[in-house]
Amino acid sequence: MKKLATILSALTILFFSCSKKPDVGGTKAQNMANEWWVTLDQAGSPDVFGIGHFKIATYNTSTNNDSIWIDDFKSGWQVKFKAAADFTNLTFSAKDAPNEYYPITVNLTEGKIIVNGGHSKSGNIVDSIHMKLVFSDDPGNTYEMNGQARTRFAEDDY
Numbered sequence: 255m256k257k258l259a260t261i262l263s264a265l266t267i268l269f270f271s272c273s274k275k276p277d278v279g280g281t282k283a284q285n286m287a288n289e290w291w292v293t294l295d296q297a298g299s300p301d302v303f304g305i306g307h308f309k310i311a312t313y314n315t316s317t318n319n320d321s322i323w324i325d326d327f328k329s330g331w332q333v334k335f336k337a338a339a340d341f342t343n344l345t346f347s348a349k350d351a352p353n354e355y356y357p358i359t360v361n362l363t364e365g366k367i368i369v370n371g372g373h374s375k376s377g378n379i380v381d382s383i384h385m386k387l388v389f390s391d392d393p394g395n396t397y398e399m400n401g402q403a404r405t406r407f408a409e410d411d412y
Contacts, residue, residue: 296398
């Protein structure tokens with residue numbers, strides 16, 4: 255019996271001493287990654303196409319380097335493209351970025367995330383997002399996407 259207790263104690267110590275918690279960490283884009291409620295505006299006119307608020311997402315690329323995906327889930331202009339990102343300054347831009355949803359390119363300027371720069375639908379302080387876009391299938395027209403971070407509270411969803 256004493257021998258069995260010793261063996262069980264040794265196995266227990268061995269089992270717990272060998273288990274390590276993985277170092278999960280984050281991605282380089284974690285401070286820029288989010289879902290956003292935005293409108294598509296033009297020349298100071300909000301919601302120029304009458305779409306209302308629609309959801310987009312910014313998230314890391316699989317290479318976890320110096321770029322992010324911008325994806326409107328086919329609910330705005332139907333775009334998903336990569337943009338160069340400055341993770342320190344929370345800015346991003348793109349030049350002739352290929353669209354993943356249909357064959358156009360996108361130019362993005364003045365892309366930025368402003369920490370605590372907006373309010374959700376119910377008045378909570380959240381981050382805001384802004385970018386200017388030119389789509390190759392509508393050259394010469396500059397659009398803006400402006401909005402605020404999605405809180406995931408039902409009262410803040412559009």
